[in-house]
Amino acid sequence: MDTIAPAKPAAQSAALPFSVPASRWDDSLAATLSPAELLLYRSNLLGSDLTVTNFGGGNTSAKLEEIDPLTGEAVEVLWVKGSGGDIGSMKLDGFATLYQHKLLGLENHYNGPEDDDKMVGFLPHCTFNLNGRAASIDTPLHSLLPFAHVDHVHPDAIIALAASSGGEAATQEIWGGKIGWLGWKRPGYTLGVMLRDYVAANPQVEGVMLAGHGIICWADSAKACYEHTVELIADAANYLNARLSEKPAFGGAVISSSSDRAALAADLMPRLRAAMTGARRKVGHFSDDAEALEFVNSAEFERLAALGTSCPDHFLRTKIAPLTLDPSRLQDDAYLAQKIADYRAMYAAYYERCKRPNSPAMRDANPVVVLVPGVGRITFATDKTTARLAGEFYGNAINVMRGAEAIGDYIALDEQEAFDIEYWLLEEAKLQRMPAPKPLVGRVALVTGGAGGIGAATAARLMADGACVLLADRDANAVEEVRAGFARQFGRDVVRAAVCDVTDEAQVAEAFAVAAREFGGLDILVANAGIASSAPIEETTIELWNRNYDVLAQGYFLTSRAAWPLLKGMKEQGGTSVVFIGSKNGVAAATNASAYASAKAAANHLARCLALEGAPHGIRVNVVNPDAVIKGSKIWDGDWRKERAGAHGIDTGKELEEHYRNRSMLKRDVLPSDIAEAVYFLAGDQSAKSTGNMINVDAGNAQAFTR
Template sequence: MPVLAVAGDQIPPERFIVQDVLDQSSSTAADAAIPFAIPESRWDEAEASSLTPERLLLYRSNLLGSDLTITNFGGGNTSAKLDEIDPLTGETVKVLWVKGSGGDIGSMKLDGFATLYLDKFRATERLYRGVEHEDDMVDLLPHCTFNLNSRASSIDTPLHGLLPFKHVDHVHPDAVIALAASSEGEAATREIWGDAVGWIPWKRPGFELGVMIRDYVAANPQSRGAILAGHGLICWADEGRACYENTIGLIADAARYLNGKLAGRPAFGGRAVAARPADERAAVAAALMPRLRGLLTGRGKVGHFDDRAETLEFVGSADVARLAPIGTSCPDHFLRTKIAPLTLDPARLEDDAYLAGRVSDYRAGYAGYYTRCARPTDPAQRDANPVVILVPGIGMITFAADKTTARLASEFYGNAINVMRGAEAIGTYQGLPEQEAFDIEYWALEEAKLQRMPKPKPLAGRIAVVTGGAGGIGFATAERMLRDGACVVLLDQAGDLLDQKHVELAGGFGRDVVRSAVCDVTDEAEIAEAFATAAREFGGVDILVANAGIASSAPIEETTVELWRRNYDVLAEGYFLTAKAAFPIMKLQNGGAIVFIGSKNGIAAATNASAYASAKAASLHLARCLALEGAPHGIRVNTVNPDAVIRGSRIWDGDWRQERAGAHGIDAGAELEEHYRKRSMLKRDVLPQDVAEAVYFLASDASAKSTGNMINVDAGNAQAFTR
């Protein structure tokens, strides 16, 4: 199946992979090592031949970046040196088109490229004062900008601009990094390619590395590319397709070589802990993730669970205890994952004291790493919590400030696992020296990038469960939560409509942040599974919006016991069961917010609606009782009481509309809406979005000191004034 990667809040592009080896859920036959996928050319000359030079560069970039055998999300960069008309002189000049800072070559558009006058860029070398001052060269790049392009240049710009070739690709394929991170990598490079591919010793990205590669090419004009130790691949050609095919070919060579070394042997010293069945892994993750999340300090984290085949192969292996502490090698990897993961004993996952101790020890270890490596001019210590947590037999759990970052951390550590497998097949895996790793993690240029990032949205790191999520109020509430950064799990028993609403929200806010589950709130087992989904997919629950509802209208003589019980099952017991499921998770997360969707009729008596109105009244009082119980644990419970939310409401699309119109002796069409509008004190319609705003307020920190309260969203109804 395709692997997905996400850029910001956009729907992620599908990522191409030629072998379905990353989506297995059990060990391979006889525990043989998982092979490296071998990339194949996907160049379509019919499409490429019609493209302008700059669009041909984009085409090549997108092909490379959308193939996970070639580079990870956001990794690598491509370039072309093109003839352009100088807007100042009208003369033809050479312009370096190179992927700009922070982009992803798999999904970027033309505006993702930085453009620089090539002669001006190369002239900056006269100002280069040596490796101790190479960061200063970054400040010169804006002075080389062509045509007022606002896209910031990447730190890798010198790797492209100093080379004489028209087209250059720099990518991070697992198979090549496996060579670059092995004690025998240089020898393997010579064995595979002879003198056609060089070996550049480790140097972090920047101007000095660009000079090193340029000088290597000058001394080795026959070369097709070079392996950058600990880093990746750079290669070149004077024509776009030739450059693409060169990149694909070199990666395929490396993959075939490693597969030959891996054939018939288990990876990582063989299996030490067997993978549990898939359903057990899922259950353990759902139980474990909220407990771990509650132990992480600072702003809320969102989790991701990964039990793919390569993950299980590594975490259950004999060598995991040796390899995991070494950390990742490629800078792209550990910037997402931290230098090393936290590993847990699978026999002690239910021991809360053990878990707390392991997380605390990790933070202390990270603080020690910072103390050993930091210089007076370095940025302050960042978040010391683990990002990657390995659980033998279960899989990998990652936590980050948002779901996309957590998922990407998992994918990047998956890349690191592949690298370790290949590196160990030909020699000994080698991570970066601690000081080198620190200098990249706390690089002033990385710090500047972090400082430029927008402030997190108010609900970033929060996880909301919304029952009745496919209905008008539920859907509007989910939209409101997502707009301010929350992850949302939609629950509803209307499966087809729920799927439709899920797709709609994913289209607007990104696939990472939306999940859904069919759930009848009167079924305790379905509720338990729905909350397990929230825990497994996102790490826990911070917000519960109990909104699932029905409505009925009948005189008391015509109110059957079945109708009475159905109202109480959904509107009273359903709220009770969902709150009961939320409470233990919220206690683990050190607090949360529960919002019940009540009704004006829960306060003000209604004609011919005794079952509905009294059930709503029961839920209002339940909320007050739960506010008392939840307060010592930081759990706030509040209620929103809407009235006559007709537009967009599924309840009002059914018999309830006819029944309420009959109770008032009016037409069920526009006359009913006019009746409710005129009945209100403010003479205004109440919409689902109005209710969602009140829910958002009660779920957010804006109401952090409010619990046991009610907010009426009814355009004014004196009968419903709380007393």
């Protein structure tokens, strides 16, 4: 790995610009839509454009005439994005629907800012047509404004204005009084009242900047509202870009980016992950995008990073501040452990300073965001999607800091305000309503032979219970096809693929580096890659013998050896698991299969040796011995089927399957999914006290009894 060198003055470059959005409205499509569908169309257009809003951010509304199902009368109904939704991907059922006259009547229950939380409890009483979608905390911002269509978004260019000491003056300069300015106030009913009163007192405004938060604007039609929102963001981006073009961002670069960033991240992430002890394991996400590198390599990096984020949406994803590392000490495990410990102590002190008498208990004190000069941005969370989103949100925060510093001083959230948002009782109630995580959430698995029948079934079983999986297979096309299918089934975040021939030491090492870089480490190794051959001893060539041992013995050795450093580090977090896919023939002799059966026996004995060696490090090593997994198995699609049929003197079709079924004690077919269930048992905590064991999944074969 190369060293990270100081940057030369000649290497300075202009700051990265803000993207400038443009309208994507399609009149021909819009003409076919109902009023509610137009709201959805507008919302999806805004939310799917990351120059307009980030994932889960922003909310939209329309006041529409509906027929009251109880009275049959026409009533005004507020359609507003529901709590926790994403306007970019939501459907019509993502909107809360509420009687507008009831929402306006809620002010009779409001006696001042101390009632904000109480007012949220009244929102369900305003529900129209028994809609079960919970209303957002921002609902009063929409209901109390007297406009038909309202957008509230917080794109980077807008928040850069809202989080700068020069933001109010810039707002006046850009829009000449058409856009107003309200000082910081936490989202809630009080902010809605403040906004309504401000607009009433300033009837010329067409929108309002909410300091530290975003912008809200309105119009009389869905199209006009959408285009107004886009134009305001474009105005802000163009204004900031003109300022940013004058000088490098963040005081300019003081170090150069490493050309070996991916390898540095793959080496660093598992060691950080191992030090983040707590109730649940972490999954990592690495990014070396231009925004991250511009920031972490800059002169003002440490000063600005310590301030934390500004927008509540950013803060809730990224914690009070990131952890920053000295790039010259990344190989020092003691340093990394101390930095994690210091961060946890800092977070605990922050909690103690800011807690209220009724605050929820302190949550996980580990850092979410780790910033490394010369390398980039690493984020950790209990699942991959949350880790990725945290990284993206901190990328948004970097953009905000760049723009804010271009027109003044960046202003982060006040510490107490930040705490009150993080530990808001309403936020805690939302967390408590979330379903319990699946058993393998936070675990990372690598499955060799991942494109085959048993490998793919095993990966699916692990992902079904929350694990992230790297599929490793030598067939590039097949493994990519399997990965793409799983991405559609389980989501793109939780599955990756690597081309890996387990007999190639370099490819094996790279596969584990991919797991470390993409997910942060490893908890489960499933050594499954295999071949099968059948030949009498006199016809068994050296090439055939070596090919079996290369894949089934040496391949298992190479994958285990490469996994070992990643697995050892997780002892304090409950340990790790290695599962070998063996064979009935590793225990019981087979006719005309000496190379295959003896290589499988070698792998089985390797597992026993590794169980002894791994126990002190919390690494459990067990074996699953299948037999006659014909349906869905790629091995049985080739010569092995013909060879085994020939050895038994039967045909290769149904007669072969019937032969193996009837040979078993239980008279049942063995499927890839059956093997996957055994692997799942050995990989998870339900077998936490089992190592050095074999489980036969063969429908019963007395010859293969292990004792």
